[in-house]
Amino acid sequence: MSNQAQSSSGLTRRTLLKAGSAAAGAVALGGCLSSDDGTDSGGADVSKAFSNCWMCSHNCGQEVTVVDGSVVNITGVDGHPRGSAGPGTEGTLCPKGLAQQDKTHDPKRVKEPHIRKDGELQKVSWDEAFEYTADRLVSFADEYGAETFLDATSWAETSIFRTIWRDLYGSPERISRGIHVCAGPTFVTGGMMGVGSNNRVPDYQNSDYIIAWGRNQLNSFAGQFEAKGTLEAIENRGATLVTIDPQHTITAEKSDKWLPIEPRTDGALALAMANVIIEEELYDEDFVENYTYGFDAYREAAADMPPEDAAEITGIPAEDIREVARGFAEAAPRAGISVWTGTAQMGNGWKATQNITALNGLVGNIDRPGGLRLWEYPGTASFGQVCEQDYTNRAEFREPALKKYDEYSDYPVRHIEGIAHNLVPEMVDNGHINGIVVHHDDPLKDGNADEWVEAIEEMALVISIDAYWNGVSRNADIVLPEATSLEKDTLGTGNWSAYPKHKWVTGGKAAVEPQWNTKPDFDILTGIASAMAEKTDNDDWRIFEQWDSHEEFIDDQLSTLDLTLEELSSGEKNYELVEEYDYEKWKDNDNFVFRFDLDQVGSFAQAAEEAGMDTAPEWIPPGTYGDSTSDEYPLEFYDVRSVFFSHGSNQPHERLRDHFAKRNDLNEEDYRGNYLHLNPKDAEPRGIETGDMVQVESESGSGELMAHVTENARPGFVTAEYGFGETSATPDGEGMNTMTLHDKQMDPITGQVDRHIAVDVKPAGGD
Numbered sequence: 001m002s003n004q005a006q007s008s009s010g011l012t013r014r015t016l017l018k019a020g021s022a023a024a025g026a027v028a029l030g031g032c033l034s035s036d037d038g039t040d041s042g043g044a045d046v047s048k049a050f051s052n053c054w055m056c057s058h059n060c061g062q063e064v065t066v067v068d069g070s071v072v073n074i075t076g077v078d079g080h081p082r083g084s085a086g087p088g089t090e091g092t093l094c095p096k097g098l099a100q101q102d103k104t105h106d107p108k109r110v111k112e113p114h115i116r117k118d119g120e121l122q123k124v125s126w127d128e129a130f131e132y133t134a135d136r137l138v139s140f141a142d143e144y145g146a147e148t149f150l151d152a153t154s155w156a157e158t159s160i161f162r163t164i165w166r167d168l169y170g171s172p173e174r175i176s177r178g179i180h181v182c183a184g185p186t187f188v189t190g191g192m193m194g195v196g197s198n199n200r201v202p203d204y205q206n207s208d209y210i211i212a213w214g215r216n217q218l219n220s221f222a223g224q225f226e227a228k229g230t231l232e233a234i235e236n237r238g239a240t241l242v243t244i245d246p247q248h249t250i251t252a253e254k255s256d257k258w259l260p261i262e263p264r265t266d267g268a269l270a271l272a273m274a275n276v277i278i279e280e281e282l283y284d285e286d287f288v289e290n291y292t293y294g295f296d297a298y299r300e301a302a303a304d305m306p307p308e309d310a311a312e313i314t315g316i317p318a319e320d321i322r323e324v325a326r327g328f329a330e331a332a333p334r335a336g337i338s339v340w341t342g343t344a345q346m347g348n349g350w351k352a353t354q355n356i357t358a359l360n361g362l363v364g365n366i367d368r369p370g371g372l373r374l375w376e377y378p379g380t381a382s383f384g385q386v387c388e389q390d391y392t393n394r395a396e397f398r399e400p401a402l403k404k405y406d407e408y409s410d411y412p413v414r415h416i417e418g419i420a421h422n423l424v425p426e427m428v429d430n431g432h433i434n435g436i437v438v439h440h441d442d443p444l445k446d447g448n449a450d451e452w453v454e455a456i457e458e459m460a461l462v463i464s465i466d467a468y469w470n471g472v473s474r475n476a477d478i479v480l481p482e483a484t485s486l487e488k489d490t491l492g493t494g495n496w497s498a499y500p501k502h503k504w505v506t507g508g509k510a511a512v513e514p515q516w517n518t519k520p521d522f523d524i525l526t527g528i529a530s531a532m533a534e535k536t537d538n539d540d541w542r543i544f545e546q547w548d549s550h551e552e553f554i555d556d557q558l559s560t561l562d563l564t565l566e567e568l569s570s571g572e573k574n575y576e577l578v579e580e581y582d583y584e585k586w587k588d589n590d591n592f593v594f595r596f597d598l599d600q601v602g603s604f605a606q607a608a609e610e611a612g613m614d615t616a617p618e619w620i621p622p623g624t625y626g627d628s629t630s631d632e633y634p635l636e637f638y639d640v641r642s643v644f645f646s647h648g649s650n651q652p653h654e655r656l657r658d659h660f661a662k663r664n665d666l667n668e669e670d671y672r673g674n675y676l677h678l679n680p681k682d683a684e685p686r687g688i689e690t691g692d693m694v695q696v697e698s699e700s701g702s703g704e705l706m707a708h709v710t711e712n713a714r715p716g717f718v719t720a721e722y723g724f725g726e727t728s729a730t731p732d733g734e735g736m737n738t739m740t741l742h743d744k745q746m747d748p749i750t751g752q753v754d755r756h757i758a759v760d761v762k763p764a765g766g767d
């Protein structure tokens, strides 16, 4: 690699890039002025603003310093619900949040609207782009039917995108990050079991025993409060931290105990813990007897999984299983399990999360301090409440294609969710999906990548609303360049946070003007709506005209709280705690029931029967759904998140990639992609050393990565970070789109992408 990258001046490509970015930084900083540090501003226009970070969509508060229209510094906001550990504690930002500064002024952004003319994407004005978009949407609806248009929108700063694509345009088809490519089994089982989709976030600060189950929450989190809350519990309460993960992560490093579990065997471990807790009568009998359903079926399943059997399956010694089960039950109800994608992105993820969530009901930690909190949202006004104009909801009675057509009758997922990310290419082939709007996301890196690339090329209409050129925007018919969150007004109305007894809101006004010829998503969406009103003569599309700006719309949403965005973001902080609520809400709720067995839920019972699955907790071995390792593909691959990248809206900037290389001790290598982490026991027989390029191959795809040989990866298990490669946000950058290894593997109930793939690895040859 390094020889190829040597320039004629003797500089490597890497040093050239470093020199280039240093020069760009100097330009952006201008006179390097600061109003805080006492230095003379030299007549420059220095201001402060608040914003909320949307890189992972979790709204950590940002205080932004602006000099002469450029963002020169971003810091956290003290006490922020998502960005700190709570009252009186320092607010911080992770590297992704800090990189918003780079993103805003990044010359690689899409700077102008584009439409495809004569096969080429060409720059046009916003007026022409909106008019052309409306033309194409109308002709698409005439020719293919609006119901075949897929809304692939993720984490937009405005809440109106669903009104546009579903209610007004009339498509019932939607894939989003939450259920379809993030943690569908976790979200949906939580809802069906009675504790909601927030069953993944415990009340960290008040906990005495925290299990990070398949989570690396000190490295990858939904807001800074997760990592900080965990550390606060350890420091202030002497809490025990246990990590269950095949990798020795940063969280494992800080834990009292690390259980290096065999991948995809979490469901067996959870049942074995239940076995110990039930046998030793450590469970909450009052809660189980009075507030739960289906305990007998659960008891039977747990009885079938003694710790000795689970030890064979999971690779965790029986005494460790007993120790953790006892520790968790004895600390309960101040005992929390943190779960998310790690136990969800696998074919048997449904049962893993059902079995894990069942442990909460067993020990009665539901909505109690330090346990599984039933978080609540603040009462901001919904779109329906603030919209003064009646309109027809065109998608209301339209059935999604997966439910409607016989072609999909083999997929039980259609009973629960109606669409699955990995099935979209097949639906395109069948003519049931013919167009897509991709906003703030990149579905090409979330599963079934090769087929998705073909599907995007095949679709009759592709609209991309994005800040960057990526696999979708480069192949789109229409590209609408989106402003970053520092260039627009934001409102976050979160629930789970560092304030376990408060609902809260957070917001900020644009810190800087949209750079180049870009627009905030609210303006893009309402611009499309106005053009549609003109084109169709249908006044339904005029409903957004009652607001002159996004700020007015946000103010209407905040009106129920007697707040405005100005008030929210012009003081010393950009959040308000708006309502208080208490623990143990289920005691006053006659309808509350914690379900161990889901046979009461008709849609699930039907899907489970077709998938060959029980409604009660049970053990489902790896490979029942999804890949099994074999002689040809003996290693299990799974891609993971990193604090530096990940999630649809993030971009692997140069600075972040440098940090990432440094963390992996590969800073000296002339390569800035993702790495394949593998154990020496797997590397040595294959003649692979750190820094070698290796070929990773599955039954359906292959690609090249740089090897990082490490004891942190369990033998037999190889990992890489996702979000790189030619279809990612840096299509010309190095690294591999890991989902080109993937085919259609998924959880049969929610359609959640199964990211465990059987592979083999060999040296790639050359340098």
Ligand code: SF4
Pocket (backbone or CB within 6 Å): 053, 054, 055, 056, 057, 058, 059, 060, 092, 093, 094, 095, 096, 097, 098, 221, 222, 223, 224
């Ligand atoms: S955790 Fe990081 S990326 Fe996510 S909102 Fe907070 S600062 Fe941004």
